[in-house]
Amino acid sequence: MTDQILETATSILNEGPICDHCMGRMFAKLSTGLSNDQRGAAVKLALAMEADLTRSETSDNSMLQLLSHSSLHARKSLKLDNTLDKCWVCNGLFEQLDIWAERVVDALNGYEFDTFLIGTRPSGLLIENEEILWAASGTGWSEPLKTEMNREVGRRVEEKLGKKADLKVPHITALLDINKGDVELEVRSLYIYGRYRKMVRGIPQTRWPCRECRGRGCEHCNFTGAMYPESVDELIKPEVMKATQSIDTVFHGAGREDIDALMLGTGRPFIVEAEEPLRRRIDLTRLQHRINRHAAGKVEVEGLKFVSHRAVEVIKQTKADKVYRLRVTFKGQVSEEKLISAIDVLARNPINQRTPTRVSHRRADLERVRTIHNIELEQLSPNGQTATIVVGCQGGLYVKELVSGDDGRTVPSLTQSLGIESKVTELDVIKVEGTFI
Ligand SMILES: [Zn+2]
Ligand SMILES: [Zn+2]
Helix, strand or coil: CCHHHHHHHHHHHCCCCCCHHHHHHCCCCCCCCCCHHHHHHHHHHHHHHHHHHHHCCCCCCHHHHHHHHHCCCCCECCCCCCCECCCCCCCCHHHCHHHHHHHHHHHHCCCCCCEEEEEEECCHHHHHHHHHHHHHHCCCCCCCHHHHHHHHHHHHHHHHHCCEECCCCCCEEEEEECCCCEEEEEECCEEEEEEEEECCCCCCCCCCECCCCCCCCCCCCCCCCECCCCCHHHHHHHHHHHHHCCCEEEEEECCCCCCCCEEEEEEEEEEEEEECCCCCCCCHHHHHHHHHHHCCCCEEEEEEEEECCHHHHHHHHCCCCEEEEEEEEECCCCCHHHHHHHHHHHHHCCEEEECCHHHCCCCCCCEEEECEEEEEEEEECCCCCEEEEEEEECCCCCHHHHHHCCCCCEECCHHHHHCCCEEEEEEEEEEECCCCC
């Protein structure tokens, strides 16, 4: 052992009695394959032998005293009062590794998980002691107390439960609160992807707080706090909460449709996030059946699968192409020939759209250019006053304004190319393109 190590160890010891863990931690980067307490015991042994060598040469044996009252085998202090001395750095924390591991195991009881992570929230006193220790020894070879605590408790929990610690995306993080002496859990959400169809009008995608009372409850909303009694989110939520035994769910949709629009075809992608679930290994086929029974006739889900939290960003950011079926009403009579040629103008030109008036209060006023992939007249009523049109278009196109023209903010529009005021009176999403996940 070099003089440099012995000198550092001596100056650490001069601060007071120290346990093997805390001593060894100061040299954590010097020898791999050993735990800090093994390393600390070795350093102390070397110091003791060194002191033994020099004892005959000098009458000062204070070093030997410090060593003996701090070593694991001689816990009794050589001080006159003869009390048990705790390590001045960790105050005995590293004698309690098994107790902390047991607390973690207790806290995790009842949760289904594969991976976990230990975190430590040290007390102010521990942080201060560690700073003093670093000042005495330098930090060149050391590792933080938290790191050792996390690793040692983690190793014990791994052994007790047969589960793996995972630094990246653990299902559960157990936070050791040293001050309070308890364990706090952070339970990662469970993410379930699927596609939904909405077969009735008048249901928003997510709960829509009452405009009058902003959700507090008033006469207007019949004291529900909501504009509408149900939403796609709320129709899916209860069965997901039941299956996962979670405290709540969050709904993430790949875009949204109008409250009055149906969502048909293969449905719209969504992710339901179950918060703090007790259960993770749930049967998704069964969950799908239960949701579809609960929401029967209104909402239907399919293709449920587990995804990672990163999938939420993917479905939120993807601007998928859509196919809409529109019921259009004209202020006047339209011939089939005229309508077909007006539709043709829309199909052959880029659509310039300024942010529609109806959403301009919550979105920036921008001009965007969108493309129509195909547009087709499905049916024209015999009196020439209403038509059904199917439009396939780029994601982000405001399809109501494509028809109305929004007072010239969308160019070209059906109103413009037809020369007759046109309006969407019913709208269904019949396809959201793409696989997403
Ligand atoms: Zn210690
Ligand atoms: Zn209200």
